[in-house]
Amino acid sequence: MSASSTLLPAPSPLTSSLEAKIAQLESSRAALESSLLSLRAHRTLSSIPTSNLEASQASPGSNSLASTIPNTTSPPTSLDLLNFTLSQSDLLSAHTQTRLHRLSSIPTTFHVLDPSKNTKQLGVRVDTLVDGRAHKPIYIFYDESGAVVRHTVPSYLWRGGDGGPRVVRARVLRWRRRKLWAEKIQKAAKGAQRVGDVREEWWRRVEEVEWDAAVTVVRVKWMSGVRAEMKVSEKGVVEMAAVMRKKGGRWRGVEVVLMGELRGLAERIGWVGEGPGLNAVKG
Numbered sequence: 001m002s003a004s005s006t007l008l009p010a011p012s013p014l015t016s017s018l019e020a021k022i023a024q025l026e027s028s029r030a031a032l033e034s035s036l037l038s039l040r041a042h043r044t045l046s047s048i049p050t051s052n053l054e055a056s057q058a059s060p061g062s063n064s065l066a067s068t069i070p071n072t073t074s075p076p077t078s079l080d081l082l083n084f085t086l087s088q089s090d091l092l093s094a095h096t097q098t099r100l101h102r103l104s105s106i107p108t109t110f111h112v113l114d115p116s117k118n119t120k121q122l123g124v125r126v127d128t129l130v131d132g133r134a135h136k137p138i139y140i141f142y143d144e145s146g147a148v149v150r151h152t153v154p155s156y157l158w159r160g161g162d163g164g165p166r167v168v169r170a171r172v173l174r175w176r177r178r179k180l181w182a183e184k185i186q187k188a189a190k191g192a193q194r195v196g197d198v199r200e201e202w203w204r205r206v207e208e209v210e211w212d213a214a215v216t217v218v219r220v221k222w223m224s225g226v227r228a229e230m231k232v233s234e235k236g237v238v239e240m241a242a243v244m245r246k247k248g249g250r251w252r253g254v255e256v257v258l259m260g261e262l263r264g265l266a267e268r269i270g271w272v273g274e275g276p277g278l279n280a281v282k283g
Contacts, residue, residue: 107165126169156214178215181263188266203278254280
């Protein structure tokens with residue numbers, strides 16, 4: 001061993017257990033993200049009751065993470081586990097703490113220097129996790145007065161920073177989910193076609209599926225000449241649909257089928273699943 005080598009202390013059993021739990025949380029981040037959004041988590045590191053923290057510290061010899069989780073009448077949720085682990089931040093490395101914060105709905109803040117004015121700006125990093133995948137973070141920068149001076153939010157999602165980073169994050173998260181569902185619909189449409197089968201139903205022969213940048217409008221064009229345009233809400237619900245026949249005129253029966261959650265559109269049309277799809281529509 002060289003003279004410059006440094007011996008690092010072995011990690012404690014509790015620290016090892018916490019690190020293992022972090023890895024488990026990261027592997028199931030999709031479920032955690034869904035829980036965080038639905039519960040609209042606004043809890044902070046101080047939200048864990050002091051009595052629970054004292055109870056967890058009463059058995060320092062324990063090497064099980066389960067023994068440090070607050071006792072409740074029901075099994076702890078992923079959010080409980082995450083918030084409690086964050087409260088034990090003094091036991092974790094700085095890198096591990098950063099990983100945990102980005103798994104939660106808590107924006108990451110930092111300061112940067114504006115060389116042109118020799119003033120500091122507050123930077124906010126907004127992370128989103130959808131379907132188990134971390135996406136490119138969004139950044140918002142504020143001056144000393146609290147005004148937004150720059151950001152990386154797509155223009156079609158930016159509304160002047162109303163509501164702060166949490167509202168922006170929720171809006172970006174819903175957009176990424178709409179985009180994910182649209183991509184899955186497009187893939188399902190391609191997979192539904194039976195190449196070479198002349199008896200194939202018209203709704204299986206899809207020419208294209210496309211959407212706008214904000215995924216608020218989704219269009220489907222079939223080879224038979226039928227065209228559909230759908231208006232999608234911010235929460236991902238098809239609220240309006242217009243379907244035109246090849247020879248003109250609205251096809252009301254198909255429009256009714258298209259209405260509903262965007263994520264279930266492929267099933268309603270019949271591109272996936274065992275349902276009748278548009279076969280059930282007459283005329």
